[in-house]
Amino acid sequence: MFEFEIAARDGGARAGRLITPHGAIETPSFVAVGTQGTVKAVSPEELRAIGVQVIIANTYHLHLQPGEDLIEKLGGLHRFMNWNGPLMTDSGGFQVFSLGAGREHGVGKIAPIFPEEEARLRDRGGHFRAADGGKPLVKVDEDGVEFISHLDGSRHRFTPEKVIQIERKLGADIILVLDECTSPLHDYAYTKEALERTHRWALRALREFERADDGRQALFGIVQGGAYRDLREASARFISSLDFHGFAIGGSLGKSKQEMLQVLEWTVPLLPEGRPRHLLGIGEIADIFAAVQRGIDMFDCVAPTRMARNGALFSREAEAFRLHIRNARYRDDPRPVEAGCGCYTCRNYSRAYLRHLFEAKELLAMRLATIHNLYFLEELMRQVRAAIREGHLAELKREWLP
Amino acid sequence: MFEFEIAARDGGARAGRLITPHGAIETPSFVAVGTQGTVKAVSPEELRAIGVQVIIANTYHLHLQPGEDLIEKLGGLHRFMNWNGPLMTDSGGFQVFSLGAGREHGVGKIAPIFPEEEARLRDRGGHFRAADGGKPLVKVDEDGVEFISHLDGSRHRFTPEKVIQIERKLGADIILVLDECTSPLHDYAYTKEALERTHRWALRALREFERADDGRQALFGIVQGGAYRDLREASARFISSLDFHGFAIGGSLGKSKQEMLQVLEWTVPLLPEGRPRHLLGIGEIADIFAAVQRGIDMFDCVAPTRMARNGALFSREAEAFRLHIRNARYRDDPRPVEAGCGCYTCRNYSRAYLRHLFEAKELLAMRLATIHNLYFLEELMRQVRAAIREGHLAELKREWLP
Numbered sequence: 001m002f003e004f005e006i007a008a009r010d011g012g013a014r015a016g017r018l019i020t021p022h023g024a025i026e027t028p029s030f031v032a033v034g035t036q037g038t039v040k041a042v043s044p045e046e047l048r049a050i051g052v053q054v055i056i057a058n059t060y061h062l063h064l065q066p067g068e069d070l071i072e073k074l075g076g077l078h079r080f081m082n083w084n085g086p087l088m089t090d091s092g093g094f095q096v097f098s099l100g101a102g103r104e105h106g107v108g109k110i111a112p113i114f115p116e117e118e119a120r121l122r123d124r125g126g127h128f129r130a131a132d133g134g135k136p137l138v139k140v141d142e143d144g145v146e147f148i149s150h151l152d153g154s155r156h157r158f159t160p161e162k163v164i165q166i167e168r169k170l171g172a173d174i175i176l177v178l179d180e181c182t183s184p185l186h187d188y189a190y191t192k193e194a195l196e197r198t199h200r201w202a203l204r205a206l207r208e209f210e211r212a213d214d215g216r217q218a219l220f221g222i223v224q225g226g227a228y229r230d231l232r233e234a235s236a237r238f239i240s241s242l243d244f245h246g247f248a249i250g251g252s253l254g255k256s257k258q259e260m261l262q263v264l265e266w267t268v269p270l271l272p273e274g275r276p277r278h279l280l281g282i283g284e285i286a287d288i289f290a291a292v293q294r295g296i297d298m299f300d301c302v303a304p305t306r307m308a309r310n311g312a313l314f315s316r317e318a319e320a321f322r323l324h325i326r327n328a329r330y331r332d333d334p335r336p337v338e339a340g341c342g343c344y345t346c347r348n349y350s351r352a353y354l355r356h357l358f359e360a361k362e363l364l365a366m367r368l369a370t371i372h373n374l375y376f377l378e379e380l381m382r383q384v385r386a387a388i389r390e391g392h393l394a395e396l397k398r399e400w401l402p
Numbered sequence: 403m404f405e406f407e408i409a410a411r412d413g414g415a416r417a418g419r420l421i422t423p424h425g426a427i428e429t430p431s432f433v434a435v436g437t438q439g440t441v442k443a444v445s446p447e448e449l450r451a452i453g454v455q456v457i458i459a460n461t462y463h464l465h466l467q468p469g470e471d472l473i474e475k476l477g478g479l480h481r482f483m484n485w486n487g488p489l490m491t492d493s494g495g496f497q498v499f500s501l502g503a504g505r506e507h508g509v510g511k512i513a514p515i516f517p518e519e520e521a522r523l524r525d526r527g528g529h530f531r532a533a534d535g536g537k538p539l540v541k542v543d544e545d546g547v548e549f550i551s552h553l554d555g556s557r558h559r560f561t562p563e564k565v566i567q568i569e570r571k572l573g574a575d576i577i578l579v580l581d582e583c584t585s586p587l588h589d590y591a592y593t594k595e596a597l598e599r600t601h602r603w604a605l606r607a608l609r610e611f612e613r614a615d616d617g618r619q620a621l622f623g624i625v626q627g628g629a630y631r632d633l634r635e636a637s638a639r640f641i642s643s644l645d646f647h648g649f650a651i652g653g654s655l656g657k658s659k660q661e662m663l664q665v666l667e668w669t670v671p672l673l674p675e676g677r678p679r680h681l682l683g684i685g686e687i688a689d690i691f692a693a694v695q696r697g698i699d700m701f702d703c704v705a706p707t708r709m710a711r712n713g714a715l716f717s718r719e720a721e722a723f724r725l726h727i728r729n730a731r732y733r734d735d736p737r738p739v740e741a742g743c744g745c746y747t748c749r750n751y752s753r754a755y756l757r758h759l760f761e762a763k764e765l766l767a768m769r770l771a772t773i774h775n776l777y778f779l780e781e782l783m784r785q786v787r788a789a790i791r792e793g794h795l796a797e798l799k800r801e802w803l804p
Contacts, residue, residue, distance in 0.1 A: 036762040037755075043766065066758040070734050074754055082750045332472050348484045352476055356439065356468040363443040363768060 002173075002218045002245055004276050008389040012268070012295045015388035018246075018276050020086040020173035021216050022078065023053075027276065028292045028384055030283065030377050031056045031088060031300035036065070037081040040305055041366040042374070044083045050343065050371060051378040054174075055083055056300045059166050060092030064149050064156070068169035076171030088174040088300075089167050092158060093222070093250070094281070096145050097181035100138030105185040140180055142197065160205040164219075168212065174246070177205035179222040181251040191226040191252075198224045199238050206242055218245035220278060227254030229266050236270035246276040249296075257287070264294040271295075285314075285321050285380065289397045292384055304377050308369035311358045313337045314376035316400070323351075325369070330355045343375035344368075404575075404620045404647050406678050410791040414670070414697045417790035420648075420678050422488040422575040423618050424480065425455075429678065430694045430786055432685065432779050433458045433490060433702035438467070439483040442707055443768040444776070446485045451746065452773060453780040456576075457485055458702045461568050462494030466551050466558070470571035478573030490702075491574040493565050495624070495652070496683070498547050499583035502540030507587040542582055544599065562607040566621075570614065576648070579607035581624040583653040593628040593654075600626045601640050608644055620647035622680060629656030631668050638672035648678040651698075659689070666696040673697075687716075687723050687782065691799045694786055706779050710771035713760045715739045716778035718802070725753075727771070732757045745777035746770075 006016040018025040032039045032047060034055040039047060047055070057077060062068060071080050078084055137148040144159030160178045167175035178201055180194045202221050209219045221244035225231030239247060249267055253260040264279070271277055276297045282288070283301020291299060304314070307322065315323040315338045323330075323337060336346035337354065345354070345368040357365035380400070387396040408418040420427040434441045434449060436457040441449060449457070459479060464470060476482050480489055539550040546561030562580045569577035580603055582596045604623050611621045623646035627633030641649060651669055655662040666681070673679055678699045684690070685703020693701060706716065709724065717725040717740045725732075725739060738748035739756065747756070747770040759767035782802070789798040 036758075036764055038759060038762075038764045038766045041765040043769070061762075065762055066733070066754070070754065073734055074736050074752055080752070080755050080758075082755075331468070332475055334476050350476060350482070352468070352472065353439075353482050353484075356482075360438040360440075360463075360467055362438055362440045363765060364440045364445065366765060367445070367769075 001215050004246070004274065006274070008391075010388040010391050010393045011293060013292045013384075013388045013393050014295060014297060015385045016276075016297060018086075018297070020218070022084055022086045022173050025053045025086050025298070026385055027297040028288075028381060028388075029053055029298050030288075030304075030381050031278075031298055032374060033300055033302045033305060034081070034083075035302075036061050037071075037077060039370075039374075041309065041363075041370040044081070046344070046367075046371055047083070047374070048085070050375045051382070052085075052374060054086040054088060054298075056088040056090055057081075057170070057172065058092060058095060059089050059163055059170065060095035060158075062089075062170060063092065063166050064151055068166045072169035072171070076169075078171065086174070087172040089170050089172040089176065090280070090300075091163050091167070091176040091178045091222070093176075093179040094181050096138055096147050096158065097183070097251075099147050099150065100136040100140070100145075101181070101183040101186065104136045105183040140194075140197070142200075144178070144201075145180070160201040161208040164205050164208040168217065172217065174218045174220060175209075176220050176248055177202050177222055177244075179224055179250055182224065182226050184227065184252045184255045186226060186252070188228055188231075191228055192231055195224050195226075195231050195235055198222070199235070202239060202242060206244070220244055220246040220248045220276075222248045222250045222280070223267055223271075224251040225267075226252045227259045227263060229262075232263055232266045233270060236267045240271050244275070246278060247271050248278040248280050250280040253282075257290075260287070261290055261294070264291060264296070268295040283377070286401055288380065288384070289393075289401065292388075293393065293397070304373040305370050308373040309366045311365075311369065313354075313369055314373050325351060325354050326358050327355075337372050338376065341372065341375065342379070343372050345372040345375075403617050406648070406676065408676070410793075412790040412793050412795040413695060415694045415786075415790045415795050416697060416699060417787045418678075418699060420488075420699070422620070424486055424488045424575050427455045427488050427700070428787055429699040430690075430783060430790075431455055431700050432690075432706075432783050433680075433700055434776060435702055435704045435707060436483070436485075437704075438463050439473075439479060441772075441776075443711065443765075443772040446483070448746070448769075448773055449485070449776070450487070452777045453784065454487075454776060456488040456490060456700075458490040458492055459483075459572070459574065460494060460497065461491050461565055461572065462497035462560075464491075464572060465494065465568050466553055470568045474571035474573070478571075480573065488576070489574040490576040491569050491572050491578065492682070492702075493569070493578040493580045493624075494560060495578075495581040496583050498540055498549050498560065499585070499653075501549050501552065502538040502542070502547075503583070503585040503588065506538045507585040542596075542599070544602075546580070546603075547582070562603040563610040566607050566610040570619065574619065576620045576622060577611075578622050578650055579604050579624055579646075581626055581652055584626065584628050586629065586654045586657045588628060588654070590628075590630055590633075593630055594633055597626050597628075597633050597637055600624070601637070604641060604644060608646065622646055622648040622650045622678075624650045624652045624682070625669055625673075626653040627669075628654045629661045629665060631664075634665055634668045635672060638669045642673050646677070648680060649673050650680040650682050652682040655684075659692075662689070663692055663696070666693060666698070670697040685779070688803055690782065690786070691795075691803065694790075695795065695799070706775040707772050710775040711768045713767070713771065715756075715771055716775050727753060727756050728760050729757075739774050740778065743774065743777065744781070745774050747774040747777075 003019040008015040035058045163178040221239040225235040278298040311326045313323045330351040333351035387393045405421040410417040437460040565580040623641040627637040680700040713728045714724045732753040735753035789795045
């Protein structure tokens with residue numbers, strides 16, 4: 001029920017189509033993040049109208065609340081959340097990392113995504129700590145990982161098998177194995193140790209998956225190894241050697257954009273040509289171009305939706321593509337967020353109205369902003385796919401990033 | 403451009419149609435509250451799909467933020483908020499009351515709307531006070547009212563003329579005069595003094611309205627007088643004698659449902675037959691029947707939307723029509739909120755999913771709940787209008803309120 005066809009190539013970039021039991025995904029594709037079984041602030045119908053093709057929910061969050069047994073009983077996650085298109089579940093590896101090393105080291109999954117974050121990191125000597133000193137809430141051992149719920153402090157254990165069992169109950173089309181994310185601040189020795197464990201976990205996950213495989217789900221392996229070349233290469237080789245439907249690149253992508261690109265350049269060439277490649281947690285416009293040019297087919301990121309809820313709206317006219325709608329200069333601006341944009345928000349509302357909604361703390365503000373940001377990104381992806389088919393990706397990139 | 407036709411009568415109830423420059427309103431009609439230029443959590447398209455015919459925004463709130471000059475510059479409130487149906491603006495009289503006597507006396511505009519509130523009032527010996535002791539933020543004098551903004555502490559003055567000028571700039575189809583709301587705890591002498599001032603203000607507002615009347619707005623007068631029979635009657639007679647397009651009944655409606663009904667029985671028979679009558683701030687199901695049976699054509703209330711945001715969903719199966727979706731009993735309930743309900747929420751989502759969204763603090767929760775509650779109320783209004791036309795209103799009421 002899964003097929004991946006590559007229709008066109010432009011340099012390292014590929015345009016293709018991934019077929020799932022709930023429909024096809026045209027690639028390269030942005031995957032909208034719906035952590036708790038809803039893409040924050042928008043409805044499934046709005047996502048469809050925007051052109052969102054696939055959503056990624058989270059195993060960690062849904063396990064804790066409302067629980068996979070409940071979702072299974074109610075007919076699975078597709079039905080539960082009223083989304084009958086392609087659906088993925090992330091394994092929860094990153095969430096566990098956030099509670100553990102991420103917390104301890106005060107860093108996110110990857111190199112700081114935002115320039116402001118980068119600056120903040122630099123200001124604090126390379127990292128910052130959680131408010132409570134960053135006490136880790138996680139213990140990793142060979143069997144799996146024990147963690148404390150961020151919701152109620154209860155104790156839980158994830159193993160590679162358990163995560164597959166949860167994801168089977170959730171029933172997404174594409175599911176990911178449990179991995180151990182390392183931090184950019186972990187040293188080589190620890191990163192290697194964690195990587196080897198992640199590889200053993202990958203084997204166990206695959207075995208558990210195959211034990212009850214009914215052909216309705218595809219399992220993606222995850223390449224780890226931090227920003228260390230030999231580890232990334234070893235991981236790409238090992239994970240590629242296993243019978244996964246596709247491959248994700250996860251974990252620390254180094255401390256800078258430059259390092260992230262290096263990780264891709266070390267890793268992607270070692271992945272099988274004919275299978276889809278997902279870059280976890282990336283969504284900046286420059287990063288999208290860079291990743292697609294290096295052969296990435298899918299990626300997900302909370303940034304577009306989170307930014308929207310904070311009033312940062314994508315615009316090609318604004319610095320760093322971000323129009324900060326709360327800025328006083330938009331107070332009486334009758335124009336749409338982005339001239340010529342075809343999204344519901346831009347077709348119907350002025351910047352002045354959006355700013356008013358944000359100032360007045362109205363719920364509609366977050367919805368309208370999220371619709372715009374997702375549409376903007378989907379429109380970019382439509383252009384990217386068309387450019388690959390026409391062999392113009394480099395030109396398109398120059399047009400977007402002069 | 404305004405016409406009010408009564409098509410059918412059933413006892414004191416009337417079914418009719420109020421024509422405005424932005425379309426017709428079938429009456430009796432519920433008016434959705436869109437205080438800040440948006441009905442909280444829902445879009446104009448959703449309101450239309452639900453069957454909402456008319457929205458009431460608020461002069462006080464829009465004056466403070468973003469300001470009537472800005473809205474006028476952007477083409478008026480209809481265009482600003484993307485609602486091209488009938489639109490009303492309340493005068494801000496109640497908001498000023500809330501900052502003043504309402505605050506001082508610790509009471510709402512009218513008799514407590516919710517049973518819980520009623521209980522709370524009783525517990526505290528008839529009234530409760532604001533957290534800071536209820537210092538009033540308002541001074542009323544003959545000319546108008548001076549008040550302190552709840553947003554930033556800035557000082558403002560409303561006069562009857564100023565309010566008309568603001569409402570002209572906002573451009574709603576139906577606008578209300580500035581009135582002084584009294585509290586159920588005000589004595590006869592003060593209520594009488596305030597009423598006489600409100601009458602003088604009504605005259606001034608009408609004069610200001612007529613000075614620049616272009617036929618595109620209709621002005622409604624407001625009957626006050628608290629729960630005092632002679633004052634209510636005097637007010638109904640006086641306000642009726644002026645050339646208003648319609649009449650609203652406002653202010654304190656006493657300390658109990660019983661008193662509220664008395665106020666209607668004293669007042670409504672004295673209002674001109676051929677003009678619409680709006681009851682301000684009422685929206686409980688029992689109250690709707692009671693008001694419609696006493697000749698009310700329109701009413702507005704924040705309760706259905708506010709309840710929704712708190713997870714209280716209208717249902718005929720639940721006690722007091724309220725299904726508290728956060729209750730653990732709905733954890734794995736696969737049914738829609740209300741069996742047979744045609745709303746978007748009930749057609750697509752289970753109680754279990756809604757509960758999950760509320761528990762997970764997801765924004766979609768408030769939208770789905772608001773859509774259901776508004777639809778439920780609009781469906782009730784469709785039944786009420788049909789019942790009046792068929793002469794079955796009493797039966798319909800017995801069916802709803804056995």
